[in-house]
Amino acid sequence: MLEQFIFVGVLLVVALFLPVVLIGLAWLLRPKRPNPRKSEIYECGLQPHGENWVQFKAQYYIFALVFLIFDVEAVFLFPWALVYNWLPLYAVLEGVLFIALLAAALVYAWQKGALEWM
Amino acid sequence: MGGETVFNAIWLLTILPELLLLILALIVLGVDLALPAERKRSLGVWTAAGLVIVLLVSLLAPVPEEAAFGGLVRADPLGRVFRAMFLLGGVLVALMSMDFRPLRQDGPYYGMLLFSLLGMCLMAVAENLVMLYVAMELTSISAYVLVGYLREDTFSAEAGLKYMLFGAFTSAVMLYGLSLLFGLTGGTGYMEVAAALREAPFSLAMVGFLMVLVGFGFKVAMVPMHFWTPDVYQGAPTPVTAFISVASKAAGFAVMLRAFRFIFPSLGGEWVALMVAISAVTMTLGNIFAVWQKNIKRMLAYSSVAQAGYILIGVAAASRLGIAAAAFYLIIYTVTNIAAFATVVLVSNLTGSEDIESFAGLSRRSKFLAWGLMLALFSLGGVPPFAGFIGKLILFAGAVQSGLIALVVIGVLNVIVSLYYYLNVAKVVFERRSEEEEEPVPIPVPSRWVLGFTMAAIVILGVLAAPVFNWVWRASGAWF
Amino acid sequence: MVPLQWYLVLSAALFCVGLYAVLARRNAISILMGIELMLNAVNINLLAFWRYTQPEAAVGQAFAAFVYAVAAAEVAVGLALIVSIYRNRETVDVDEINLLKW
Numbered sequence: 152m153l154e155q156f157i158f159v160g161v162l163l164v165v166a167l168f169l170p171v172v173l174i175g176l177a178w179l180l181r182p183k184r185p186n187p188r189k190s191e192i193y194e195c196g197l198q199p200h201g202e203n204w205v206q207f208k209a210q211y212y213i214f215a216l217v218f219l220i221f222d223v224e225a226v227f228l229f230p231w232a233l234v235y236n237w238l239p240l241y242a243v244l245e246g247v248l249f250i251a252l253l254a255a256a257l258v259y260a261w262q263k264g265a266l267e268w269m
Numbered sequence: 270m271g272g273e274t275v276f277n278a279i280w281l282l283t284i285l286p287e288l289l290l291l292i293l294a295l296i297v298l299g300v301d302l303a304l305p306a307e308r309k310r311s312l313g314v315w316t317a318a319g320l321v322i323v324l325l326v327s328l329l330a331p332v333p334e335e336a337a338f339g340g341l342v343r344a345d346p347l348g349r350v351f352r353a354m355f356l357l358g359g360v361l362v363a364l365m366s367m368d369f370r371p372l373r374q375d376g377p378y379y380g381m382l383l384f385s386l387l388g389m390c391l392m393a394v395a396e397n398l399v400m401l402y403v404a405m406e407l408t409s410i411s412a413y414v415l416v417g418y419l420r421e422d423t424f425s426a427e428a429g430l431k432y433m434l435f436g437a438f439t440s441a442v443m444l445y446g447l448s449l450l451f452g453l454t455g456g457t458g459y460m461e462v463a464a465a466l467r468e469a470p471f472s473l474a475m476v477g478f479l480m481v482l483v484g485f486g487f488k489v490a491m492v493p494m495h496f497w498t499p500d501v502y503q504g505a506p507t508p509v510t511a512f513i514s515v516a517s518k519a520a521g522f523a524v525m526l527r528a529f530r531f532i533f534p535s536l537g538g539e540w541v542a543l544m545v546a547i548s549a550v551t552m553t554l555g556n557i558f559a560v561w562q563k564n565i566k567r568m569l570a571y572s573s574v575a576q577a578g579y580i581l582i583g584v585a586a587a588s589r590l591g592i593a594a595a596a597f598y599l600i601i602y603t604v605t606n607i608a609a610f611a612t613v614v615l616v617s618n619l620t621g622s623e624d625i626e627s628f629a630g631l632s633r634r635s636k637f638l639a640w641g642l643m644l645a646l647f648s649l650g651g652v653p654p655f656a657g658f659i660g661k662l663i664l665f666a667g668a669v670q671s672g673l674i675a676l677v678v679i680g681v682l683n684v685i686v687s688l689y690y691y692l693n694v695a696k697v698v699f700e701r702r703s704e705e706e707e708e709p710v711p712i713p714v715p716s717r718w719v720l721g722f723t724m725a726a727i728v729i730l731g732v733l734a735a736p737v738f739n740w741v742w743r744a745s746g747a748w749f
Numbered sequence: 750m751v752p753l754q755w756y757l758v759l760s761a762a763l764f765c766v767g768l769y770a771v772l773a774r775r776n777a778i779s780i781l782m783g784i785e786l787m788l789n790a791v792n793i794n795l796l797a798f799w800r801y802t803q804p805e806a807a808v809g810q811a812f813a814a815f816v817y818a819v820a821a822a823e824v825a826v827g828l829a830l831i832v833s834i835y836r837n838r839e840t841v842d843v844d845e846i847n848l849l850k851w
Contacts, residue, residue: 212828212832216825216828216829219821219824219825220821220822220825222821223817223818223821223822224818226814226817226818227814227818230807230814239276241276242276255295259298259302262302263302263377398812399808399811399812399815402812402815402816402819403815403819406819406822406823410819410822410823410826413826413827413830414826414829417830417833420833420836420837421837423837423838426830426833426834426837426838427834427838427846429830429833429834430777430830430831430834430843430846431846433823433826433827433830434771434777434780434781434784434827434843437781437784437823437827438771438780438784438787440823441767441784441787441788441791442787444787444788444791444816445764445787445790445791445794447791448791448794448795448798448812449794451795451798451808451809451812452757452794452795452797452798452802455798455802455803456808457808457812
């Protein structure tokens with residue numbers, strides 16, 4: 152049992168060794184001319200400005216809440232889906248009822264305007 | 270949840286009221302979407318009428334005695350008594366809400382009320398730790414929303430936050446206790462747990478018991494889990510306060526009585542001694558703090574803590590008479606407290622204040638309201654011949670039968686102290702004059718019904734308690 | 750295999766961390782996070798007990814799934830209440846949320 156972890160250990164050593172060597176080589180060989188433009192971000196968005204404690208629109212928040220609820224309800228569907236082929240009829244119907252209730256809740260949230268994007 | 274997963278259609282009869290409640294909630298939410306804004310006041314009628322139907326079904330429909338859904342729920346007679354009690358409270362609160370301006374046109378409010386009731390009904394019949402937890406959380410989470418419902422109102426929002434933080438905290442502690450019970454016994458059905466608990470080490474079982482008690486204590490507002498009560502009662506919209514003070518408390522007692530009877534009998538004398546102490550402290554602290562209150566909802570909050578103390582006498586007695594007396598007292602407490610809060614709604618609609626002082630001269634503004642409040646306060650204070658008197662009498666009788674004489678003495682002393690602040694309100698209502706006392710208080714039709722029904726119930730239950738008490742007594746027989 | 754006690758100690762420790770957050774923190778969101786830690790401790794307990802005492806029945810797993818779903822609902826309502834109080838009062842510090850007192 153424990154011997155099998157040797158492979159993990161070897162992999163760990165190699166994984167540490169390779170990047171250290173490669174980055175070290177690059178550091179030795181490259182020309183060193185620093186300038187502030189070079190440390191700016193590029194290809195991943197804009198330079199941030201203003202404070203980082205800004206208020207998000209409440210709309211994001213309602214979306215997140217609706218998502219959270221429906222996301223978590225899926226936990227009950229996984230075991231049901233896993234044994235679907237062996238389920239008796241009433242268990243299938245129970246699952247369908249569960250999904251129907253979730254759908255009704257979604258329709259209600261939709262009608263109440265929780266899903267409108269402004 | 271065992272291996273036998275055969276479905277039996279008769280199980281649906283066991284949870285018929287719950288199924289109807291769910292359908293009713295969906296109908297109310299659908300009607301809310303369909304109706305134009307100016308006609309939404311009829312939502313209260315939809316809710317109340319639907320609840321009356323559910324109540325009748327829950328009383329009249331035949332119910333199988335054995336456990337349903339593989340032991341998740343058992344609709345035994347006492348569970349059905351509690352269920353009827355919550356539904357009655359729901360009907361009265363729905364009617365009362367129709368006269369409470371900020372909420373009366375609000376569809377989601379009535380929906381949340383129904384979901385909370387659904388949770389309570391399941392609490393009354395749950396016979397499995399998982400079912401118990403899910404039912405309690407359904408009740409609590411809907412109640413958090415209801416308490417914080419008036420988002421623009423700072424008091425309501427603050428009360429909602431406090432209720433939620435305290436409730437989530439106590440339920441997490443309770444849940445840890447449930448997980449220990451599951452670990453100790455390897456089961457989640459009450460009977461399995463109780464059987465395995467007899468062999469389990471006493472100290473561990475006691476830890477599980479205490480942690481579960483924290484969750485129950487929050488629901489029934491017993492010391493030392495009562496800190497939320499005054500703030501939440503004061504800040505919540507008044508119909509919601511009424512709902513929490515009666516239905517939520519009764520649901521807490523329903524699960525407490527069943528859990529103590531069926532999960533923890535092996536702890537025997539230890540928990541009885543603990544409950545005696547908690548009962549004495551709860552009623553004493555509740556009554557002492559109530560004396561100083563200036564706000565009527567805060568006063569009723571401490572009074573409800575004290576009432577929880579009285580009902581705990583029945584829990585501590587742990588006999589058939591004690592349990593029946595506790596259930597009977599909860600019926601009385603439901604109608605009594607709703608009468609009190611219904612008058613608070615009407616008076617504060619007019620005066621915009623919930624101070625006891627604002628009730629000055631009420632007897633000249635409306636005889637009907639003044640007497641409604643008086644009957645409620647007399648009944649809470651245990652003045653004969655009203656319902657609260659006979660209820661307390663039977664509770665004390667149960668305690669005497671179980672040999673808890675000291676507790677009865679403390680209870681009687683507490684009743685005397687409580688009369689002081691109840692009668693103090695009576696003095697303000699009948700003797701104190703105010704400048705606006707010529708202006709009559711309008712009483713809308715829904716409140717007329719609520720007050721008429723509750724006043725009649727307070728008098729009738731006081732004079733003719735036997736039929737209702739016999740009903741509860743017969744129901745309690747199934748547990749012994 | 751790791752003995753059951755280790756899981757129970759881990760769960761108890763996590764529960765205490767959550768308890769500490771609830772009792773000592775003044776920020777409503779931190780308190781809510783503490784409560785979530787307590788619920789996670791419960792889930793560790795449930796799954797450990799299930800795995801070690803009766804892996805053939807699914808009760809422990811089912812219980813944990815319910816706890817998980819209920820915790821999400823609780824946190825959704827809790828955050829909504831915190832947002833509504835923040836709009837009213839511009840604070841989520843529970844020491845400053847004190848209009849209601851005797």
